Amino acid sequence: MILQQNFKNCSGNGIRLKTRDAYFLYLTHPIPPRWRSTPLKRGTKNMEKEYAKVLVAADVIVEKDRRYLLVQEKKKSAYGLWNFPAGKVEVGETIAEAAVREVKEETGYSVKLIGEVMIIHEDLEHCVEHIFAGEITDGDLKFPEDEIMDAQWFSLEEIESMKNALRFAWILEAVMKYEETFKNFV
Numbered sequence: 001m002i003l004q005q006n007f008k009n010c011s012g013n014g015i016r017l018k019t020r021d022a023y024f025l026y027l028t029h030p031i032p033p034r035w036r037s038t039p040l041k042r043g044t045k046n047m048e049k050e051y052a053k054v055l056v057a058a059d060v061i062v063e064k065d066r067r068y069l070l071v072q073e074k075k076k077s078a079y080g081l082w083n084f085p086a087g088k089v090e091v092g093e094t095i096a097e098a099a100v101r102e103v104k105e106e107t108g109y110s111v112k113l114i115g116e117v118m119i120i121h122e123d124l125e126h127c128v129e130h131i132f133a134g135e136i137t138d139g140d141l142k143f144p145e146d147e148i149m150d151a152q153w154f155s156l157e158e159i160e161s162m163k164n165a166l167r168f169a170w171i172l173e174a175v176m177k178y179e180e181t182f183k184n185f186v
Contacts, residue, residue, distance in 0.1 A: 057086055
């Protein structure tokens with residue numbers, strides 16, 4: 001399931017996460033045991049309502065002169081794939097604070113968030129991804145070589161041609177949504 005609306009209570013503006021498993025998603029269908037937050041008790045209300053835990057991540061689309069900043073991942077699960085500067089929300093920070101922190105850690109740039117582009121949630125095995133638009137306020141491009149292989153600027157056409165090298169298929173969709181929503185404001 002992909003969610004593209006801005007949710008009043010999910011935008012991250014002022015919401016502080018109390019636990020690492022910050023969002024609890026109510027599901028009306030059975031949840032596999034590895035995703036359950038509490039064990040089932042037969043004959044109780046637990047059989048009717050079950051809650052799953054999912055992690056929350058913050059991604060930032062950074063655009064400059066119609067080119068988009070992507071980082072090439074070094075971690076084993078996404079080795080060599082390109083992604084927005086992104087990462088999981090830590091306990092005690094808002095989603096927006098996590099977005100700003102991740103851009104600084106992965107690219108060296110300080111950014112100001114100018115809006116939320118979309119929210120993506122494919123399934124319970126993936127994070128809920130909040131994709132923000134950000135503009136650079138300070139800094140120079142430098143990345144931690146233990147985490148990131150490379151960081152480069154790409155045009156929309158170049159991103160379209162590198163579909164197989166993107167970490168997620170929705171990255172291209174997010175850039176197109178950004179262009180549609182923010183190109184008149186940036």
